[in-house]
Amino acid sequence: xxxxxxxxxxxxxxxxxxxxxxxxxxxxxxxxxxxxxxxxxxxxxxxxxxxxxxxxxxxxxxxxxxxxxxxxxxxxxxxxxxxxxxxxxxxxxxxxxxxxxxxxxxxxxxxxxxxxxxxxxxxxxxxxxxxxxxx
Numbered sequence: 001x002x003x004x005x006x007x008x009x010x011x012x013x014x015x016x017x018x019x020x021x022x023x024x025x026x027x028x029x030x031x032x033x034x035x036x037x038x039x040x041x042x043x044x045x046x047x048x049x050x051x052x053x054x055x056x057x058x059x060x061x062x063x064x065x066x067x068x069x070x071x072x073x074x075x076x077x078x079x080x081x082x083x084x085x086x087x088x089x090x091x092x093x094x095x096x097x098x099x100x101x102x103x104x105x106x107x108x109x110x111x112x113x114x115x116x117x118x119x120x121x122x123x124x125x126x127x128x129x130x131x132x133x134x135x
Contacts, residue, residue, distance in 0.1 A: 001065075004056040007078070011048025014085075018044050022092075029096050037092030040085060047081055047116070055123070062130040069129065073122035080115025087112060 019041035026035070058064050087109040094101050 001056060001059055004052050004059060004065075008049050008052035008056065011044050011052065011081075015041055015044030015049055018085075018089075021089075025093065025096055031096045033095070035092040035095040036088045037096065040088050040092065043085055043088065051077075058127060062127060063133075064123075064126045064130050067126045067129050069122050069126040073119050073126055076115050076122060077119025080112050080117075080119055082112075084109055084112030084116060 018037070022035075022037040022040060025031070025037065055064070064070050087105055091101050091105050091109070
């Protein structure tokens with residue numbers, strides 16, 4: 001359970017840092033347009049911090065970490081989230097600097113979203129499995 005709380009805390013720190021990064025980089029560059037950096041803060045807090053606080057409660061109530069599928073959820077979901085937000089940082093920063101990004105950036109970000117979805121599927125499979133065991 002400590003692993004889940006630590007994961008949540010790391011995403012909390014990243015989310016807070018992302019908010020500061022967005023504010024400072026746009027202010028320093030006098031940027032007033034739209035950028036993906038504006039939603040990076042909420043993505044990290046909701047899909048990272050709050051998600052793993054919810055998973056912590058599922059672990060407390062159903063022991064979901066005992067399932068072999070849990071490891072698949074944990075690593076695939078985290079990889080997908082880090083890939084997604086990493087590309088958001090890259091794309092958003094390039095937007096602030098007035099640079100274009102290619103289609104590959106969108107494609108890799110799409111891969112991150114696919115991994116997030118796959119991770120969620122494994123989470124649901126894990127919870128269903130543990131519900132059967134708990135009866």
